[in-house]
Amino acid sequence: MEPELAASSTAPATSRKKRGEGYTRRDEILLAAKTLFLEEGYDAATIRKIADRVGVSAPALYLYFQDKEAIMLALCDQTFGRLIERISRIEKTVSDPLERICRFGDAYARFGLEHPDEYRLVFIGHNIPEAVRKVGHRMPIDDPTRPGVGGALVFSRLVTMLSQLEASGVKLNYPPDTCAELCWMGIHGVVAALIMKPDFPWSNRETLIQGMQDIVINGILSRA
Amino acid sequence: MEPELAASSTAPATSRKKRGEGYTRRDEILLAAKTLFLEEGYDAATIRKIADRVGVSAPALYLYFQDKEAIMLALCDQTFGRLIERISRIEKTVSDPLERICRFGDAYARFGLEHPDEYRLVFIGHNIPEAVRKVGHRMPIDDPTRPGVGGALVFSRLVTMLSQLEASGVKLNYPPDTCAELCWMGIHGVVAALIMKPDFPWSNRETLIQGMQDIVINGILSRA
DNA sequence: GGCGTTAACTTAACGTTGATAAGTTATCTC
DNA sequence: GAGATAACTTATCAACGTTAAGTTAACGCC
Numbered sequence: 001m002e003p004e005l006a007a008s009s010t011a012p013a014t015s016r017k018k019r020g021e022g023y024t025r026r027d028e029i030l031l032a033a034k035t036l037f038l039e040e041g042y043d044a045a046t047i048r049k050i051a052d053r054v055g056v057s058a059p060a061l062y063l064y065f066q067d068k069e070a071i072m073l074a075l076c077d078q079t080f081g082r083l084i085e086r087i088s089r090i091e092k093t094v095s096d097p098l099e100r101i102c103r104f105g106d107a108y109a110r111f112g113l114e115h116p117d118e119y120r121l122v123f124i125g126h127n128i129p130e131a132v133r134k135v136g137h138r139m140p141i142d143d144p145t146r147p148g149v150g151g152a153l154v155f156s157r158l159v160t161m162l163s164q165l166e167a168s169g170v171k172l173n174y175p176p177d178t179c180a181e182l183c184w185m186g187i188h189g190v191v192a193a194l195i196m197k198p199d200f201p202w203s204n205r206e207t208l209i210q211g212m213q214d215i216v217i218n219g220i221l222s223r224a
Numbered sequence: 225m226e227p228e229l230a231a232s233s234t235a236p237a238t239s240r241k242k243r244g245e246g247y248t249r250r251d252e253i254l255l256a257a258k259t260l261f262l263e264e265g266y267d268a269a270t271i272r273k274i275a276d277r278v279g280v281s282a283p284a285l286y287l288y289f290q291d292k293e294a295i296m297l298a299l300c301d302q303t304f305g306r307l308i309e310r311i312s313r314i315e316k317t318v319s320d321p322l323e324r325i326c327r328f329g330d331a332y333a334r335f336g337l338e339h340p341d342e343y344r345l346v347f348i349g350h351n352i353p354e355a356v357r358k359v360g361h362r363m364p365i366d367d368p369t370r371p372g373v374g375g376a377l378v379f380s381r382l383v384t385m386l387s388q389l390e391a392s393g394v395k396l397n398y399p400p401d402t403c404a405e406l407c408w409m410g411i412h413g414v415v416a417a418l419i420m421k422p423d424f425p426w427s428n429r430e431t432l433i434q435g436m437q438d439i440v441i442n443g444i445l446s447r448a
Numbered sequence: 449g450g451c452g453t454t455a456a457c458t459t460a461a462c463g464t465t466g467a468t469a470a471g472t473t474a475t476c477t478c
Numbered sequence: 479g480a481g482a483t484a485a486c487t488t489a490t491c492a493a494c495g496t497t498a499a500g501t502t503a504a505c506g507c508c
Contacts, residue, residue, distance in 0.1 A: 019475050019484060047466065057487055059468075068466065124348065124420070174435060178427040181417070182435055189413025193405070196348070203402040211398060211406055211443075219439025243455060243504050271495060281458055283497075292495065451508085458501065465494065472487070478480085 026064040028054050030078070033071045038117040042072065072121075079118045080151060083111050087157050097165040102213065104158060105187050109209045112191035116198075122151065124192055158184060162220075171222035179220040186216040250288040252278050254302070257295045261341050266296065296345060303342045304375065307335045311381050321389040326437060328382060329411050333433045336415035340422075346375045348416055382408060386444075395446035403444040410440040
């Protein structure tokens with residue numbers, strides 16, 4: 001019919017996948033989507049743009065994801081996975097419960113500031129659909145393969161750490177869940193502010209992070 | 225003055241406005257938009273739905289607002305004006321500097337939870353075009369009538385309060401700006417979390433707000 | 449009372465968006 | 479070879495924000 005020269009627009013040399021290798025395309029889509037989401041935001045990163053960058057037609061994305069939201073969810077899990085890895089490393093190497101929590105906060109804040117775009121994508125959420133916004137917390141944790149459960153996993157680690165702290169004999173001003181929520185909210189407030197308003201003349205970053213950490217940990221520890 | 229005032233709130237939706245009274249329609253649009261934004265969220269509240277509720281065609285909205293965003297911004301200023309009012313009332317009725325700050329935090333948190341959409345747009349959101357994005361902080365405050373300046377005004381009040389607290393002889397652990405940032409970040413963390421993850425089984429709201437307030441204020445006050 | 453101006457609208461349409469239906473092509477197994 | 483079917487495309491949908499261009503009605507003025 002036609003010359004088989006694939007002289008299309010900006011289409012890369014990606015050819016049709018062989019039979020058993022569709023998952024490869026799935027990963028390509030995720031990579032392209034991640035880049036575009038971070039570059040332009042959720043709304044501006046249209047499925048057509050994503051498909052274009054992959055070098056494939058737009059409906060092809062629906063072979064691998066139920067809808068645009070599902071792409072977002074998959075990316076969320078990817079990001080959460082990296083954080084959870086770091087936290088696991090802390091749990092393995094640090095035994096003192098209080099020290100663990102400090103290290104958790106440190107790792108959490110550092111992770112956020114080192115990957116501001118991903119943090120924004122996952123933890124802050126913006127104009128994104130309802131289902132995606134719930135990613136962080138609402139879902140049941142019993143099935144870790146379920147999309148969008150990573151946030152809950154991260155948070156539950158903090159709760160566990162605080163329970164262990166209490167079990168070790170340290171008196172807390174609130175129940176462990178409440179303490180965890182307050183700790184997370186404080187650190188998240190710092191990270192979110194620094195990420196979302198990078199041009200504001202904030203005080204020194206380390207001062208703010210360390211300051212909030214001190215404030216929050218002092219605040220939940222019952223004063224003897 | 226006015227012969228008939230029949231169109232105050234339950235307006236005859238389909239009637240064309242008389243010559244000098246276009247601003248009346250503007251207010252109707254704002255009211256309808258506010259209701260719809262709160263009922264269904266920003267995205268789901270389409271221009272056509274808003275126009276429908278007003279009883280007017282969709283393009284008619286563009287006679288009064290540059291675009292959909294401008295409607296939201298107008299609503300933001302409207303509601304932030306109320307927060308600033310509350311803060312002003314606190315400043316007038318409460319003389320003790322520390323008490324002022326507590327009341328500020330209380331009013332701020334309550335306001336955020338009462339107006340989650342406006343709060344999200346101004347203090348959290350970022351997916352919105354550049355002009356709206358800076359709304360929170362970086363904006364010049366010299367023109368208070370400028371759309372979207374409410375956030376910066378609110379924050380500057382807190383800085384002032386903390387400077388006054390220090391001037392009153394109370395020793396702080398950090399400079400007033402840093403203290404203001406930490407206070408704001410803590411409370412913002414609570415409000416943002418409650419707004420963005422409304423379905424998570426958080427601890428009692430009042431406990432969290434009051435708890436963060438205690439934590440943060442204790443944290444910035446130099447321990448004697 | 450008629451006329452011109454113009455504020456206050458309407459209808460029609462544009463370009464995109466996310467998503468679906470239905471058809472096509474290439475690779476596998478037999 | 480002949481099916482079967484994974485991988486993909488083209489054509490199309492309804493809904494979105496927004497614009498262009500035309501219409502209606504209220505006023506001042508002669």
